[in-house]
Amino acid sequence: MAHKVAVLGTGKIGEALLSGMIRGGWAPADLLVTARRPERAEELRTRHGVAAVSNAEAAKTADTLILTVKPQDMDSLLRELAAHLPADRLVISGAAGIPTAFFEDRLAAGTPVVRVMTNTPALVDEAMSVISAGSHATEAHLAHAEEIFNGVGKTLRVPESQQDAATALSGSGPAYFYFLVEAMTDAGILLGLPRDKAHDLIVQAAIGAAVMLRDSGEHPVKLRENVTSPAGTTINAIRELEKHGVRAALIAALEAARDRSRELASGT
Numbered sequence: 453m454a455h456k457v458a459v460l461g462t463g464k465i466g467e468a469l470l471s472g473m474i475r476g477g478w479a480p481a482d483l484l485v486t487a488r489r490p491e492r493a494e495e496l497r498t499r500h501g502v503a504a505v506s507n508a509e510a511a512k513t514a515d516t517l518i519l520t521v522k523p524q525d526m527d528s529l530l531r532e533l534a535a536h537l538p539a540d541r542l543v544i545s546g547a548a549g550i551p552t553a554f555f556e557d558r559l560a561a562g563t564p565v566v567r568v569m570t571n572t573p574a575l576v577d578e579a580m581s582v583i584s585a586g587s588h589a590t591e592a593h594l595a596h597a598e599e600i601f602n603g604v605g606k607t608l609r610v611p612e613s614q615q616d617a618a619t620a621l622s623g624s625g626p627a628y629f630y631f632l633v634e635a636m637t638d639a640g641i642l643l644g645l646p647r648d649k650a651h652d653l654i655v656q657a658a659i660g661a662a663v664m665l666r667d668s669g670e671h672p673v674k675l676r677e678n679v680t681s682p683a684g685t686t687i688n689a690i691r692e693l694e695k696h697g698v699r700a701a702l703i704a705a706l707e708a709a710r711d712r713s714r715e716l717a718s719g720t
Contacts, residue, residue, distance in 0.1 A: 458510035459518045460517060461487070461522075475603060476603040484502060507532050508536045511533045516542040517542070517543050530559065549717045553587075564586060564590065569622065571626055578605050580608065580622045628705070640653065640654065
């Protein structure tokens with residue numbers, strides 16, 4: 453019997469997972485989607501050839517449910533699913549800040565839950581998805597979650613106690629880089645470059661630096677030192693960054709993101 457997977461609350465990230473599974477060899481006939489708006493459900497059905505169903509039908513039919521609704525909508529969704537979901541179905545949560553115990557308390561006893569924090573580069577198959585097991589999830593459940601999320605990037609297993617930190621670094625991480633590119637582009641304009649040229653210069657520098665970080669095996673300090681000549685332009689820029697507390701500001705920002713993840717878990 454084919455293994456059926458349902459994506460519930462299929463927004464941009466949910467659709468990225470869906471298309472990643474299809475590219476990875478999943479048959480559209482084995483994939484289900486739900487969406488709040490009927491026109492969105494029809495769009496997904498037409499674009500991907502999958503069945504659009506109700507949340508209750510997904511709970512009754514699918515072997516694995518991937519919940520991609522917003523954290524504030526998760527409680528009502530679980531209450532809707534609880535009456536229809538057998539305890540042997542795998543539930544994968546993509547909601548920031550919500551612990552697996554939240555799901556286990558609201559679903560049938562023994563339901564396996566896997567918590568995943570992915571990020572928006574899933575839209576271009578460059579996601580980082582951080583995976584943690586609930587109290588009833590087995591090695592097979594974790595491997596199945598990895599199979600799904602590997603279709604849109606890389607995966608990393610961590611203890612659930614580290615999920616809030618992973619959310620701060622990776623889940624929110626792309627936004628920090630966009631913010632940095634925005635600021636550096638504005639600096640390029642201040643220095644006399646047209647916006648489009650400043651943008652292209654910074655984006656390619658970001659791509660090149662990321663590839664070197666990934667592929668060289670060198671520590672980022674070493675890579676930075678390779679660019680930093682004595683009495684040169686780069687060291688003057690680094691001095692200003694340190695003078696303005698950029699390093700401390702980044703650490704404080706990530707702590708704030710982690711703390712907000714914890715607040716979401718507590719329902720505040």
